[in-house]
Structure formats: C-alpha cells, structure tokens
Amino acid sequence: MGQSNKGFSETGLHKMRDVLTRHVDSGKIPGLVALVSRNGETHVEALGTMRHDGGAPMRRDTIFRLAST
Numbered sequence: 001m002g003q004s005n006k007g008f009s010e011t012g013l014h015k016m017r018d019v020l021t022r023h024v025d026s027g028k029i030p031g032l033v034a035l036v037s038r039n040g041e042t043h044v045e046a047l048g049t050m051r052h053d054g055g056a057p058m059r060r061d062t063i064f065r066l067a068s069t
Contacts, residue, residue, distance in 0.1 A: 007039040017045055024048040031058035 020034055024047045031048025046058040 008036075008041060008043055013043060017047075020045055020047055027052075030055070033058050033060065033062055033064075 030052045034045045049055045
C-alpha cells in the first residue's frame, strides 16, 4: 500500500477505516459517515446502520439531524 496520486496514503486510509470500524463495532454508535479531503480529492467512509436496532445502512448521502444544546 503506497501513496495514491492525489495525496492519500492507502495505509492511512486503511488505518482510518479500522479506527472508525472499531467505534461502530463497539456498539456505542450504530453507524457513521466520515469525509476527508486533500488536494481536491475526497474520500468517504460510510459504516454501520442508522439505528442501533439495525435500520438502513449508512450511505455517503445519509442525512443527519443535528442540534446544539
């Protein structure tokens, strides 16, 4: 695994996916969508589901309800 032509390290992306997968596998969160961008290149990881009891899988275009309290 080496450096891609846009600046992403395949090794780094693999490590990121492993860390994100551990968070989902722990059961603390049902799923996530993470995005990183570098030099005009965008990488997206969508893992898990929308609810703890299953539900639809997370997708790149999943809409999240967010609020500050």
